[in-house]
Structures are given as C-alpha cells and as structure tokens.
Amino acid sequence: MRIRCQYCRLNLAEEHFYLGKKQLTSICDICQTRGLLIGNFANLQSLGLAMARQWVYLGLPDNFNQEQLIALTLTKAERKSCNSLIDSFDVLPGSWQDQSLRFQFYQHVIKWQNQPDTVKLTGNFPIDLENLGCDTTAIFDKNNLDYTTRLYIREKYHYVCQYCGRYGDSIDHKDPVSLSDDNSLDNLTLSCHECNKLKGSMPYQQFVQWNNEILATLNKLRRYQQTIERLTQRQKKLQSQLAVARHLASSEQAANLQPLRRQIKVLQGLLDGENSDYQKLIQIRHDYIISHYVTWQLEQEED
Ligand SMILES: [Zn+2]
C-alpha cells in the first residue's frame, strides 16, 4: 500500500508512515526527520487505512480543512524522480534495518527537496546518490562484493568496459585480487570479460599504460563489435520474416522465400568475415599487451 504524504506529496510505501505498534502517521518519516509534527497535518489516505485495519491514526482529523495545510512545492517531475530515488533505496537489502544509514540518506533527500534546482536527478540510482553527496561506500557494502555493489558498479559505468569501451559487465579490481584484497569502491571498475581476463594479475598502472598505447586498435574493436551486433540483429529480423513467410507459403519452394534465403546467406558471409577480422584484432591486442607484460616482469626481476 502506498500513501501520499501530506507535506512532501510523495507517494510512498506505507512503511514510511508506520510508527510501530499499529500506528499510522499523517506525514512521512522523511518529513518527520525534517522536524515537522505529525499532529499538525491531516491525511485522509492514512486515516482510511488505519480505520480499515483498526490501527491508530496520528494526525489531524478528517473534518480538517486540507486547504489550510502547507506543503512542499515540488513539480510533478521532481516528485516523480524523488519518489523513484526513495523507492530504490527502500529495496536495498538491510535499508530498513540500518536506521543510521536511512537517517543519513533522508538528510540528503531533504536537502535536495529544499533546493531541487541544485542537483538534477537522472534516474540512475548510484549516480544520483553520488551527486546528492551520499556516502555510497556505506550504502553499498564495501567489504563484500554483494549484488548491490555489482549493480552499483555496472550502473555507474553504464555497462561500458572502462578499458576498451565495449559492452562490459565484469567487476574488475584495479589492483588485482592477487596483489591486494582491496574491495573498496575506488578499487573497483567495470570491464568486459575479455579485458578482465587479459588484465588478469597485471598491475593496473602498467595495464592502462600499454592499453592506451593502442587506442586506434581499441576504436577498431569497438567498431567491429557494433557492426557485428548490427548485422546479427538484421539477420535475426530476416530469419523471423522467413519463418513467417514459410508458414504462409504453399511450399518450401515458394518464389517469395528465395530472396529472403539469399539475403540471410549474404549476411552470414558478411558476419563470418567481420567475426574473423575481429578475432584477429583481439589476438593482436592480446599479444601486444602480454609481450609488454612479460618484458616488464623480466625487468622487475633484474631490479
Ligand atoms: Zn513527506
């Protein structure tokens, strides 16, 4: 059940109005944190729910003239984005248990609500938390790479590998786990499987340096991946067209099936070519970085 807060006008989960011991309040807990008094506000929704459950309602009665109550003047869009920010926080594991974390979060929400112009909420939860100045390390457990941390890293970097710019969803330790146990957010970044594997136990600084020496190759890799993705999508579309056409056709030899089959074959040829060039380029980059790493290791041993 969701209730609209009489003061901030957000449409929040009823937990925000629950005071324990079967008591519901007129304003949300965020507005209570703001220092407002429950007894100064009326809330017909909250009152109605309390009556239906035979709970206690705390606030002004229903015959109170709502027009006289003051309320926060957020625009509809601002309310919507703030609402989704709070919803995202509510579903974090443990967010209802850790009261001090919740209290800190509310302080930032209140600060934003008082001056919504200062920070533009993007709808990307981790980014918004950061922009609001929340302690994201406290919010996303730093000692344990749990689901929320992974999600946080992925969303923060928009599923883009930070080494090559292709799609990525692997959480990468900048300082490899073999060298340190650093699970802090500063040491975590996002990479694709390929970069993750390639970097392996190389030190971060060196890997980035060698990788940046071949930016042109990285650009080409990105383009290959985009082209292959595009061709694959087009082929899938043609294949489903062919499936429909076959279903409707009188026989497998029907005239309208041939052009589709030809197009699919041509696309397959293109895809094979692109894939083979792509794999070769991946190998070239791999060899370049590995050879530098081997040389670097030998130098380290000499020192
Ligand atoms: Zn409120």
Ligand SMILES: [Zn+2]
């Ligand atoms: Zn990558």
